[in-house]
Amino acid sequence: MKKFLIIILFFNLIYTHTYSIEPEVFVQSTVNKASQVLSKSISKEEKMNGLKIIAKETVDITGIGFYSLGSTRKNLDDTQKRIYFDLFENYFLKSFSSRLAEYTNPKIEVQSKKILNKNYTIVNSVLVGTSERPEVKIDWRIYTKKPDNPLIRDLIIEGLSLARTQKEEFASILNSNDGDIKALFKTLENFTKN
Amino acid sequence: MFRKLTITIIYIFLLAFHANAGSDGELVLKKDQPEKIKDCFENLNRATFAFNQGLDKALIKPIAKGYKNLPDPIQKGTSNAARNLSNLITIPNNILQGDIKTAIINTGRLVVNTTAGLLGTIDVANKMGFPKYEKEDYGQTLGVWGVGPGCYLVLPVFGPSTIRDTAGSFVNVMGGDPGYNVSVHGNNEFLGEGVFIASKALSGIDFRSNNLDSFDNLEKNSIDFYASLRSLYLQDRENKIKNNQRGRIQVIYEDEEDWEEIDNK
Numbered sequence: 129m130k131k132f133l134i135i136i137l138f139f140n141l142i143y144t145h146t147y148s149i150e151p152e153v154f155v156q157s158t159v160n161k162a163s164q165v166l167s168k169s170i171s172k173e174e175k176m177n178g179l180k181i182i183a184k185e186t187v188d189i190t191g192i193g194f195y196s197l198g199s200t201r202k203n204l205d206d207t208q209k210r211i212y213f214d215l216f217e218n219y220f221l222k223s224f225s226s227r228l229a230e231y232t233n234p235k236i237e238v239q240s241k242k243i244l245n246k247n248y249t250i251v252n253s254v255l256v257g258t259s260e261r262p263e264v265k266i267d268w269r270i271y272t273k274k275p276d277n278p279l280i281r282d283l284i285i286e287g288l289s290l291a292r293t294q295k296e297e298f299a300s301i302l303n304s305n306d307g308d309i310k311a312l313f314k315t316l317e318n319f320t321k322n
Numbered sequence: 323m324f325r326k327l328t329i330t331i332i333y334i335f336l337l338a339f340h341a342n343a344g345s346d347g348e349l350v351l352k353k354d355q356p357e358k359i360k361d362c363f364e365n366l367n368r369a370t371f372a373f374n375q376g377l378d379k380a381l382i383k384p385i386a387k388g389y390k391n392l393p394d395p396i397q398k399g400t401s402n403a404a405r406n407l408s409n410l411i412t413i414p415n416n417i418l419q420g421d422i423k424t425a426i427i428n429t430g431r432l433v434v435n436t437t438a439g440l441l442g443t444i445d446v447a448n449k450m451g452f453p454k455y456e457k458e459d460y461g462q463t464l465g466v467w468g469v470g471p472g473c474y475l476v477l478p479v480f481g482p483s484t485i486r487d488t489a490g491s492f493v494n495v496m497g498g499d500p501g502y503n504v505s506v507h508g509n510n511e512f513l514g515e516g517v518f519i520a521s522k523a524l525s526g527i528d529f530r531s532n533n534l535d536s537f538d539n540l541e542k543n544s545i546d547f548y549a550s551l552r553s554l555y556l557q558d559r560e561n562k563i564k565n566n567q568r569g570r571i572q573v574i575y576e577d578e579e580d581w582e583e584i585d586n587k
Contacts, residue, residue, distance in 0.1 A: 194584045223543045230539055247585065259394075262532075273585065281581075287561040293553040300549030315545050 148275035151249040152241045155268050158186045158280070159236040159253070167233040179225035187224070188271055188279035189217055195281075196295045200302055200309065208309055215316040222320055236266065247273045248281075359484065359556055362473035370476040371548050377479065378530075386530035397528070399443035404525035406435045406442025408457050410501045411494065415458035419466045427453060456565070460498055461490030465563035474552055482555035 165178035183189070193216040194201050204212065235256040242250045249270045257263035269282035282291040298312060305311035361367060389397065409432040416425035431447040439446040464486050465471070472485025483491070495502055504510070505518035544550040
């Protein structure tokens with residue numbers, strides 16, 4: 129009986145602790161994976177494909193997609209939601225990987241973290257400066273509701289939130305087209321195709 | 323003089339009008355939360371933005387690229403000198419914001435860099451361990467005093483702004499910039515309006531050349547470049563007014579409830 133209890137306790141410990149990933153470790157590991165892709169002598173397209181795989185595993189694309197839509201998300205029916213998420217994922221992955229693919233062998237150092245609440249931790253890091261570019265502060269907003277599967281929800285570069293910028297871009301397109309979601313679909317589609 | 327006075331009165335009127343607009347129920351003016359800044363003149367702003375982009379492609383960007391090819395010491399020296407000159411506006415604003423300690427530090431920095439640093443071309447103060455320099459301007463001071471940003475504006479040549487920040491810029495030519503006063507009204511043989519304009523133009527080219535890749539990258543990956551720049555400009559101003567080294571989370575997520583709602587789905 130005693131042995132049985134120990135085994136139960138052991139499994140419990142494994143489930144509750146072993147698989148939880150510290151947000152700063154998660155960020156450093158993600159950055160290292162991206163650096164490996166970027167430092168390879170491969171074409172830009174191949175680099176972008178590598179980065180897309182990393183983004184799919186580490187970024188909360190669905191959450192960011194909902195956030196980017198603002199209050200419009202409440203008015204979409206299920207079919208529109210499905211179309212939107214297909215388009216958004218393609219748009220996001222292209223935009224994300226294309227921005228990063230410009231950097232060759234970037235060195236990002238994780239410095240500290242601030243736990244905001246059980247759902248969010250901000251991880252502070254810097255993109256180390258070179259003779260070509262100055263040091264850049266990058267903060268990562270990590271969604272930690274599932275400690276075993278943390279996800280990136282935003283990058284805050286020198287105090288500027290990419291999620292907020294994207295949301296305001298989407299809002300601008302919707303406002304310019306009387307809130308017509310089809311106009312946003314078309315814009316996302318065009319971006320992905322070009 | 324009459325023209326300047328008229329312009330100033332118009333801006334004060336616009337500023338006052340928009341500073342009070344928070345009471346109309348549309349704007350959120352909770353403490354620590356940014357206002358929803360309206361793009362009241364969007365059509366005009368987009369037209370000005372298109373003009374600025376044309377000007378950038380035809381003139382500013384090629385000059386900035388040429389500047390980027392100059393030897394590093396020349397670029398660094400120009401950049402340092404422009405930053406050093408900006409102390410002339412930063413120091414009075416430190417005082418107006420009640421930050422006397424920083425005003426004293428920046429005065430020391432200006433004296434050291436202008437003398438030992440050969441007219442600011444070498445940042446000796448930085449090597450001596452002075453604290454990191456943060457630029458301040460009259461737009462930021464008005465923000466610190468509680469004046470709302472008013473509508474978003476895109477100015478020809480100068481780019482993104484707000485009613486408040488534009489009014490702040492006018493303070494410079496109304497006597498708030500000692501550099502302008504000495505150059506334009508100083509009645510001396512070494513400085514003139516041309517020198518003042520050249521120094522500002524050089525400062526702009528230096529900024530553009532430092533951001534060639536980031537602007538290209540942003541433009542290429544934006545679905546609405548105008549809206550992207552508007553968002554980035556307004557976020558940056560919020561951070562500067564609140565002296566945030568890194569964006570505070572409550573400033574960045576003005577609509578935190580959006581995330582909460584998404585999480586609860």
